[in-house]
Amino acid sequence: MRLTNDAVLAHLLRKEVFRPGLKLDCPSCRLEFWRSLDDIRTNAECEYCANLFHVGPQLRDRDWAYRRSGLFGRNDNQEGAIPVVLTLLQLHHLHEPTSFAMTTAMLLEP
Known part of the structure; x- marks a missing residue:
């Protein structure tokens, strides 16, 4: 199933990542x-x-107009933690859990 922009926005609104509102003058x-x-x-x-x-x-x-809420609403972006966690979660879902290995905060060299 292919995701559409409307489906993603609807999901984020259901999960209350974004809050709907209006910009008033x-x-x-x-x-x-x-x-x-x-x-x-x-x-x-x-x-x-x-x-x-x-x-x-x-x-x-x-x-x-929409605003971020919860952890997504902070201006410091949690020092980059949320994009990293979301990327790791996406990688985990794309690959078989048995073949997926990850490590954080380590310097890996080939």
Whole structure:
């Protein structure tokens, strides 16, 4: 079975790796900020100037915006640990578990 972009996004949303929301524009300070789907209300407060405004006019023809959550949401990328773990997991699934050997934090020379 071949994966599609939509299938991958749907899986990541089900696993809550990404959180859906909207980018809103404050009519007072004109700065853009993000609100999660759970936090969107009829009247939103700008996170920069605290202006309270009605979001209804901004909901027409809008695209959803997504943010990383959990460990994926950190800005330091866990010092590169997550890409390494995901790569090792993918390699493990591609090869037979009995023929797969791995080692970490070692200098290997031929």
